[in-house]
Every structure is written in structure tokens, then in C-alpha cells.
Amino acid sequence: MNAPANRPAPVICVVGARPNYMKVAPIIRAFAAHNPPIPTLLVHTGQHYDPAMKDRLFADLALPEPDVNLAVGSGSHAVQTAEVMKRFEPVIDAHGARAVLVVGDVNSTLACALVASKRHIPVVHVESGLRSNDRRMPEEINRILTDQISDVLYTTERSAHDNLAREGIAPERAVFVGNVMIDSLRASLPKAVPAEVLLAQAGLDARRIAGGYGVVTLHRPSNVDHPEVLAPIIDALREVAARLPLVVALHPRTRNNLEQFGLFGRLDTPDFLILPPQGYLEMLGLMSGARLVLTDSGGIQEETTALGVPCVTIRENTERPITVEQGTNTLVGIDPRAIVAAAHAVLDTGGKAGRIPEYWDGRCAERIAEHLHRWLLDAEGGPPAGS
Numbered sequence: 001m002n003a004p005a006n007r008p009a010p011v012i013c014v015v016g017a018r019p020n021y022m023k024v025a026p027i028i029r030a031f032a033a034h035n036p037p038i039p040t041l042l043v044h045t046g047q048h049y050d051p052a053m054k055d056r057l058f059a060d061l062a063l064p065e066p067d068v069n070l071a072v073g074s075g076s077h078a079v080q081t082a083e084v085m086k087r088f089e090p091v092i093d094a095h096g097a098r099a100v101l102v103v104g105d106v107n108s109t110l111a112c113a114l115v116a117s118k119r120h121i122p123v124v125h126v127e128s129g130l131r132s133n134d135r136r137m138p139e140e141i142n143r144i145l146t147d148q149i150s151d152v153l154y155t156t157e158r159s160a161h162d163n164l165a166r167e168g169i170a171p172e173r174a175v176f177v178g179n180v181m182i183d184s185l186r187a188s189l190p191k192a193v194p195a196e197v198l199l200a201q202a203g204l205d206a207r208r209i210a211g212g213y214g215v216v217t218l219h220r221p222s223n224v225d226h227p228e229v230l231a232p233i234i235d236a237l238r239e240v241a242a243r244l245p246l247v248v249a250l251h252p253r254t255r256n257n258l259e260q261f262g263l264f265g266r267l268d269t270p271d272f273l274i275l276p277p278q279g280y281l282e283m284l285g286l287m288s289g290a291r292l293v294l295t296d297s298g299g300i301q302e303e304t305t306a307l308g309v310p311c312v313t314i315r316e317n318t319e320r321p322i323t324v325e326q327g328t329n330t331l332v333g334i335d336p337r338a339i340v341a342a343a344h345a346v347l348d349t350g351g352k353a354g355r356i357p358e359y360w361d362g363r364c365a366e367r368i369a370e371h372l373h374r375w376l377l378d379a380e381g382g383p384p385a386g387s
Contacts, residue, residue: 016108128153129160178359236336241271310351
């Protein structure tokens with residue numbers, strides 16, 4: 001479907017959940033700054049259903065309010081994916097689309113890519129080729145399927161190209177541009193909120209972290225939805241916290257499960273400082289000042305590598321191997337003894353020094369804008385006058 005006659009068809013950029021915002025914000029800015037500008041339409045699917053958190057993230061990242069909000073909300077994977085598809089297709093009918101750009105691996109990513117592909121609209125996938133090789137993870141299915149139907153696949157690390165080649169994807173479809181999340185991190189770091197300020201705002205005594213602190217985030221269903229898994233992880237964190245105070249940004253899912261399983265009391269010690277979910281600038285402030293981060297988040301593995309902060313990842317696998325091979329990340333699994341040993345090793349030695357991976361330089365979005373502009377002109381049969 002063509003755009004209305006009075007304006008060119010936009011590149012529709014899709015956000016659905018928290019990690020998407022950090023990836024799309026610099027892309028929107030780079031498209032606007034490109035010569036000529038690349039017209040965009042920002043669609044928020046509403047997959048992330050906390051309005052206050054969404055509003056805070058948009059403000060923190062200087063991301064414009066979405067042009068369209070699909071207001072899908074929560075639901076099972078099937079319901080959420082189907083609902084995004086139903087509500088996204090009329091957006092294409094109303095506005096046209098030169099291409100649909102999706103990021104990451106959430107349900108909104110796959111849903112909007114499917115709609116665009118079936119409408120013969122080019123699909124552009126930012127953060128392609130990452131693999132955990134664990135198909136029990138819903139995100140892994142989303143990654144694999146989105147890459148299969150994408151026309152342009154932008155990668156964060158060179159190993160992603162090997163993954164795509166094994167899956168039969170033609171090499172000319174994949175372009176190494178670097179990590180767009182690092183664009184947001186570098187731009188936002190001067191505005192990060194120090195940990196002491198956050199604790200004071202929460203009514204906690206900032207003197208408790210005067211000798212240093214660690215940061216904890218846990219949210220993956222495989223870690224927090226089963227008491228036989230969650231309880232040993234909490235006990236491991238208690239052992240680490242006895243040596244280093246831990247600031248816990250507590251995800252609602254994790255809090256609910258801790259209460260349901262009767263485990264919340266295990267965090268009721270002076271060694272833990274419990275905060276509600278934090279905004280992007282607040283998390284940057286917490287991480288940048290930490291001696292250690294313990295997490296099961298994909299994005300935090302990348303952010304700690306960019307910040308040079310040791311990270312202990314409480315997962316059996318990672319789709320971001322470069323953070324282990326080149327960065328500050330150590331993958332330990334969920335065995336409590338391994339978690340404690342890795343944390344103590346960081347405190348004893350200072351942890352892995354790591355290095356900043358190639359193209360994690362804050363200019364990824366510029367490379368995407370420049371390449372996509374040329375690719376679209378070629379796909380559309382050559383440059384119009386003035387391009």
C-alpha cells in the first residue's frame with residue numbers, strides 16, 4: 001500500500017518492550033539527521049504494559065512519542081503475537097511503508113516482521129544473528145524466524161554472520177554495523193543518576209554502599225518462575241551480599257514469585273538494598289558505579305562490557321558470546337556454588353578487564369542510516385531527483 005499522496009512512505013520503526021527503546025532511539029535520530037532525511041513512523045505496540053515505565057524510558061532516551069500506539073498489553077505468546085499482527089496491518093494500510101524496521105527478539109519483532117513480509121514490504125532486522133542455541137527460549141524462536149524473513153540483517157558482532165550462514169541466509173543480506181545499544185549508552189551516560197541519589201530517594205541509607213556495592217537484576221522465567229530454581233539463586237546472592245552489599249532492582253515478576261513462594265524474607269537483611277524497577281538513566285548510574293553486576297539480562301551483559309564493569313550472568317547460555325569472549329562477562333549457569341565462586345573471584349581479583357568490541361563506538365545508528373538509504377534506493381530502482 002502506498003503512502004498518502006502528500007508525503008513519502010515512511011520507514012516504520014517498531015518498539016514493543018523496554019530493550020527496544022534503547023535500540024530505536026538512536027536510529028530515529030540518525031534517520032532524521034541523514035542527508036537526505038529518512039522519513040519514519042514510530043509504532044509502539046504496547047507489549048510493555050507499564051505506562052509509567054514506558055513514559056520514563058521515552059523521556060530518558062529523548063525518544064519522540066510514538067506516532068501510533070497499538071496498546072496490545074500482556075497475554076500469552078500466541079495471543080500477544082496475534083494481537084500485534086491484527087493491529088499492525090491497518091497501520092500499513094493507513095500510512096504505507098517503505099520498509100519495516102524491527103529490533104531485538106521480542107514478540108512484537110516477529111509479529112510486525114511477519115505482517116510486512118506477507119505484504120511484500122522489506123523487513124529490516126537490527127541485532128540479527130544472535131543465538132543462544134536454546135530453543136526453549138521464546139526469544140530464540142523469535143530471533144531465528146525474524147532473520148529468515150528479513151531482507152536486511154544488521155549484526156552487532158561478526159560471529160552472528162556464522163550463525164546466519166548455518167541457517168542458509170545469503171551473506172549479502174547481513175551487514176555488520178556494531179551495537180546500537182551502545183549508541184544510547186554513550187549518549188546517556190553523562191545524565192546517569194548516581195546510586196547514592198537513588199538510594200536516598202528510596203529512603204535507604206546511602207552510607208551502606210560507601211565501601212562499594214553490587215547490582216542484581218533477575219527476571220527470566222526460567223530463573224524466577226520455579227521455587228526449586230529461585231531459592232538456591234537467592235541463597236547464593238545472600239552469600240555474596242554478606243561480603244558486598246547488593247542493590248536489587250526488583251522486577252515485578254520476581255517480586256510476585258518471591259512472595260508467592262515464601263522466599264521474600266530471605267532478602268530481608270541489611271546486606272540487600274531493594275529498589276523498585278528503575279529507569280534507564282537510573283540503571284546506568286547503578287551499573288557504572290558497581291564493583292559487580294549479577295544478572296540474567298541480555299542487554300545488561302552488553303552494557304557492563306561497554307562500561308568495563310564485571311558481570312556474572314546467571315544463565316546456562318548467552319546469545320551475546322562476545323561479552324564473554326572479549327568483554328567483562330562470565331557465564332556461570334544457575335548452580336549456586338558457581339555463582340558464589342564467580343562473584344568472589346571478581347571481588348578478589350577485580351574481575352575480567354575485557355575490551356570494547358569492534359564497532360561499539362556510538363556510531364552504529366549512523367552506519368545503519370547510511371546503508372539503509374542506499375539499499376532502499378537500489379531496491380526501488382535507483383535514486384529519485386535530489387537524493
